[in-house]
Amino acid sequence: MKDLAETSGQSVDLDALxxxxxxxxxxxxxxxxxxxxxxxxxxxAKRHFGFEEQRLAGLPVESLVPAITTRAxxxxxxxxxxxxxxxxxxxxxxxxxxxxxxEFPLEVALTAVRVDWHTLILASIVDLTERHAVETAARHRRxxxxxxxxxxxDIIAAFVNLPQEALDEAITESLRKIxxxxxxxxxxxxxxxxxxxxxxxxxxxxxxxxxVTSERLSVRADFPWHWEKLMNGEIASYSRLSDIPxxxxxxxxxxxxxxxxxxxxxxxxxxxxxxxxxxSVAEERAWSEAELSRLQxxxxxxxxxxxxxxxxxxxxxxxxxxRRLTERLKAENTYLRSEVRQVLGPSAIIGxxxxxxxxxxxxxxxxxxxxxxxxxxxxxxxKELFASQLHEGSARHERLMVRxxxxxxxxxxxxxxxxxxxxxxxxGALTRQTGRxxxxxxxxxxxxxxxxxxxxxxxxxxxVLEDKRVERLGSSRSVRVDVRIIAATHRNLEEMVAAGRFRxxxxxxxxxxxxxxxPLRERPGDIPLLILRFVDEFxxxxxxxxxxxxxxxxxxxxxHPWPGNVRxxxxxxxxxxxxxxxxxxxxxxxxxxxxxxxxxxxxxxxxVEVAHMRQVLEACGWRIRGAGGASExxxxxxxxxxxxMAKLGIRRPRRGE
Numbered sequence: 001m002k003d004l005a006e007t008s009g010q011s012v013d014l015d016a017l018x019x020x021x022x023x024x025x026x027x028x029x030x031x032x033x034x035x036x037x038x039x040x041x042x043x044x045a046k047r048h049f050g051f052e053e054q055r056l057a058g059l060p061v062e063s064l065v066p067a068i069t070t071r072a073x074x075x076x077x078x079x080x081x082x083x084x085x086x087x088x089x090x091x092x093x094x095x096x097x098x099x100x101x102x103e104f105p106l107e108v109a110l111t112a113v114r115v116d117w118h119t120l121i122l123a124s125i126v127d128l129t130e131r132h133a134v135e136t137a138a139r140h141r142r143x144x145x146x147x148x149x150x151x152x153x154d155i156i157a158a159f160v161n162l163p164q165e166a167l168d169e170a171i172t173e174s175l176r177k178i179x180x181x182x183x184x185x186x187x188x189x190x191x192x193x194x195x196x197x198x199x200x201x202x203x204x205x206x207x208x209x210x211x212v213t214s215e216r217l218s219v220r221a222d223f224p225w226h227w228e229k230l231m232n233g234e235i236a237s238y239s240r241l242s243d244i245p246x247x248x249x250x251x252x253x254x255x256x257x258x259x260x261x262x263x264x265x266x267x268x269x270x271x272x273x274x275x276x277x278x279x280s281v282a283e284e285r286a287w288s289e290a291e292l293s294r295l296q297x298x299x300x301x302x303x304x305x306x307x308x309x310x311x312x313x314x315x316x317x318x319x320x321x322x323r324r325l326t327e328r329l330k331a332e333n334t335y336l337r338s339e340v341r342q343v344l345g346p347s348a349i350i351g352x353x354x355x356x357x358x359x360x361x362x363x364x365x366x367x368x369x370x371x372x373x374x375x376x377x378x379x380x381x382x383k384e385l386f387a388s389q390l391h392e393g394s395a396r397h398e399r400l401m402v403r404x405x406x407x408x409x410x411x412x413x414x415x416x417x418x419x420x421x422x423x424x425x426x427x428g429a430l431t432r433q434t435g436r437x438x439x440x441x442x443x444x445x446x447x448x449x450x451x452x453x454x455x456x457x458x459x460x461x462x463x464v465l466e467d468k469r470v471e472r473l474g475s476s477r478s479v480r481v482d483v484r485i486i487a488a489t490h491r492n493l494e495e496m497v498a499a500g501r502f503r504x505x506x507x508x509x510x511x512x513x514x515x516x517x518x519p520l521r522e523r524p525g526d527i528p529l530l531i532l533r534f535v536d537e538f539x540x541x542x543x544x545x546x547x548x549x550x551x552x553x554x555x556x557x558x559x560h561p562w563p564g565n566v567r568x569x570x571x572x573x574x575x576x577x578x579x580x581x582x583x584x585x586x587x588x589x590x591x592x593x594x595x596x597x598x599x600x601x602x603x604x605x606x607x608v609e610v611a612h613m614r615q616v617l618e619a620c621g622w623r624i625r626g627a628g629g630a631s632e633x634x635x636x637x638x639x640x641x642x643x644x645m646a647k648l649g650i651r652r653p654r655r656g657e
Contacts, residue, residue, distance in 0.1 A: 028125040032061050034118060036069055048106070048127050050099035061123075065096055065108065074110060074121070096125070104129045151181045152294045159301050164309045168203055171302060175205035178278060178298065182291060185210045185281040189302060190217075191274040197221070199274070210281055213256055219275075223263075225249040230265035230272055235296070237262035237287045260285045264295050266303035268310070273303065349385050350533055351526035355518035355621070359386070366513045367393025372465075374450075374510045375488035377517030380567030383488040386517055387446040390486055399443035402436050407449035415457050415473060419464070422474035437470045437481050444484045450510065451491035451502065462506045485510065520562040520569060521618045527558050527569065534570050535586060538577035546577075546586045553588040560590060561615050610648050613641075622652040 028045035030038055041049075041056035049056065049064055061068055068074055074090060090108040097103055105128040113120045155174045162170055175187040186206035190199040197220040206212045220227045225246035229236035239260050244250040253261065261279035265272055276299050349360065366373055367390045375383040384403070391401040409417050420435030436445060447453075453461065464470050465485065469478040487510045496502035520527070531549065539546055562568055576588040613634070620630045624638050631638040645651070 028127070030056070030061070030064070030123045030125060032121045032123060034120075036061050038064070039120070045125060048098075048104075048125065049096060054099070063097065065094060065106070065125075067094060068108065068123075096127075105132050151177050152297055155298055156301050159305050162305065164312050167305055167309050171203040171305070172205055174298065174302075175203060175276075178295070179205055179207065182278070183280075183285070184278050186212055187276065187278040188212060189274060189276055190219075191306070192219075192272060197227075202274070211257060217252075221248075222252045223249045226263050226275075230263065230275060233265070235262060235264050235292050237292060239286050240284045257281050259283060260287075262287050262292060262295065264292070264299045266299040268303055268307045273306070275299070276302065349382065349389060350529045351523055352529070353518075353523035353525045355522045356526060359515055359517055360389070362513075362515045363389050364393065366390070366515075368395065370394075370484050372485040372487070372510055372512040374493075374512070374514045375486065375517055376514055377488075377490060378519050378565055379490045380565035381517040381519055382566050383517050384446065384448060386515065387444075387448075387486045387488065391444040391446075394444065394484065396443045396484060401444045401446055402440035403446045403448065404436050405448045407452040411454045411457075414454065415460065418457065419460065419470045420472035422472050433472075435470060435472060437464060437483055438479060440483045441481045444486060447485065447487045449489055450487040451489035451493060451496060453502075455501075455503070458503045458506050462503060462509060465506075465509045519618070520565040522621045524558045528554055530566060530569060531557065531573055531588070534573040535577065538574055542577060544577065544580065544582040546580065547583060548585045550585055550587045553586070556590060557588060561618055610650060613645070613648070614650055617645075617650070617652075 026044070028048045029040075029042045030045050031040040033039050038056050038059050038061055041051070043052075046052050046054075046056055056064070068090065090110065094106050094108055095103045096106045107126040107128055109124040109126075111122040111124070113122060155177065158170055158174070171189055175189065179185065179187050186204070188204040189202050191202045192199050196218075198216050198218050200216045201212065201214060204212045217223070219230070223236075225244055226236040226249060238244050238253075241250055241254060241259070244253060256279075258279035259281055260283075261277065263275050263277045265275040267273055276295065278295070349356070351357075363386060373390055375386050377383055387403075388401065391397060404418065406414065416433060416435070418436050420438055421433045423432045464481070464483075467478075468482065469480050471478045493502055493507050493511070497504045497507050528549075531554070535546055535549065538544075557569070557572075564571070572590065573588060576586060580586050613630075616633050617624075617630045620633065623629045624631050624641055626632075629638070631641045634641060636644070
């Protein structure tokens with residue numbers, strides 16, 4: 001270097017100059033000889049290793065970087081290559097040792113230089129302490145985000161199939177997890193009143209010594225900034241109090257002791273129902289989009305669970321009200337009898353069950369028309385009452401409805417009863433007789449048990465339906481009539497048509513608008529009302545005072561399948577009223593004769609099984625599945641019951657059967 005200075009004609013101390021340049025370099029630089037001894041170290045290197053006031057020169061490099069000489073790149077740099085320069089970086093991890101014995105991470109790049117047949121190494125050293133801290137912090141944040149994400153998933157999973165009685169505890173535990181996962185101080189679920197804008201704290205969790213208010217607050221008045229955000233479906237979050245633009249909100253938040261916070265609202269049935277408020281009291285903190293997004297997920301889970309709890313509570317309250325009203329019905333049937341008499345009248349169809357209401361809805365639809373109606377149903381179901389309802393709802397109601405029981409009139413007299421006769425039409429016809437169709441002109445005729453009509457009368461009835469004219473027996477003159485036909489039968493007319501016992505053309509004339517009258521076993525809920533009506537009727541007839549009806553009797557009567565339907569029920573009530581004493585509660589027992597109708601006539605096991613299975617199915621309205629269904633009552637799986645029904649040939653009767 002001295003020669004270089006002399007050649008240039010300048011008096012410059014190049015060693016000093018190079019030392020100054022090396023000290024000005026941004027990285028630590030160390031020169032090492034072939035024996036591993038430090039020949040030179042710049043200022044940065046001294047600072048890294050804690051030798052600001054001491055010399056590094058003369059120290060073995062292993063005292064600064066213990067693992068340096070074992071690295072392949074270091075050894076490679078000392079290979080005898082007179083014409084090449086070797087350079088590279090030492091593979092990590094590497095740790096440097098300071099003068100006080102502490103260690104720090106570093107990165108070393110080597111450059112081999114040949115000087116006067118000697119090999120020197122220039123080591124460039126970078127302190128990685130700050131980089132490691134940044135990476136560690138970033139890794140910690142990633143771990144925290146992953147842990148928080150996992151925690152949110154755990155919260156969501158905990159609310160699946162959660163019993164309603166465990167909801168409050170589950171929400172409180174979730175708040176605890178949120179506070180601990182996000183290093184917060186408290187979390188509160190606020191619920192909005194059903195009316196108004198007041199919110200009350202429902203569930204809460206806070207660290208020890210952190211206060212949580214229990215007062216009811218008006219978000220609109222006390223937190224106007226929060227209110228506007230929540231009503232717009234936004235999150236109200238702040239990292240410091242100065243982030244809150246509204247003075248009123250800022251004052252309330254400060255009074256409650258929060259430093260940083262976030263409030264996430266949730267809605268139920270389209271109405272803001274509450275919010276989750278989380279806060280840091282001790283220190284300020286920032287809120288990431290990922291944290292707020294996952295808190296929104298938790299708020300949605302809380303909303304669904306709270307909505308489900310409210311629905312269940314409403315259902316429980318409704319069921320309790322139903323039970324209360326049922327008990328009141330049993331305890332106050334005297335009052336109910338009075339209500340039935342006043343509201344329904346003496347000839348009304350009594351009942352509120354869905355099958356009955358469905359049939360009555362059909363009656364209301366067809367009654368105003370003149371269309372023929374075919375009433376189908378078992379004996380004793382009240383088809384005559386349905387016919388009266390149809391007539392009363394028509395434009396013909398001001399005239400008397402004419403009733404004909406086709407099964408009660410001998411075949412030899414049925415034709416003259418329907419169509420009339422002239423005097424002397426046959427032996428014994430001493431007077432002229434007006435037929436029922438003529439009596440029903442401009443009104444309605446009800447042909448009960450139409451399935452028992454003889455074939456020869458069916459032909460003449462078909463002619464009346466087609467021509468709107470009747471001919472009396474013994475007369476050649478026809479009389480025009482305007483009559484609406486309502487027919488009824490307990491028989492299966494389709495099977496009778498197939499068997500040739502009922503005319504197909506007459507069947508289609510009558511079957512314009514069929515209505516199935518449900519049997520009593522399909523409407524057990526109507527039995528108490530019917531019993532009250534019958535008790536009222538017989539009390540007046542027998543001059544007896546009944547103070548009430550035994551509730552156990554009502555329960556037993558509702559379980560009975562009633563093969564005789566309403567007529568059978570009426571007979572049972574009448575017998576009980578005959579033997580009852582005035583001024584007592586009425587007990588209505590099922591007599592052995594009534595109970596015997598439930599048993600099959602055959603003693604074969606399969607017949608008993610079929611009868612029992614059919615009885616249960618009819619009592620359930622042929623509903624197989626669900627609570628109270630036939631499968632539950634029989635103690636069978638629904639699929640097993642269906643298989644057994646198919647094997648035994650048991651099927652639900654079609655309309656009219």
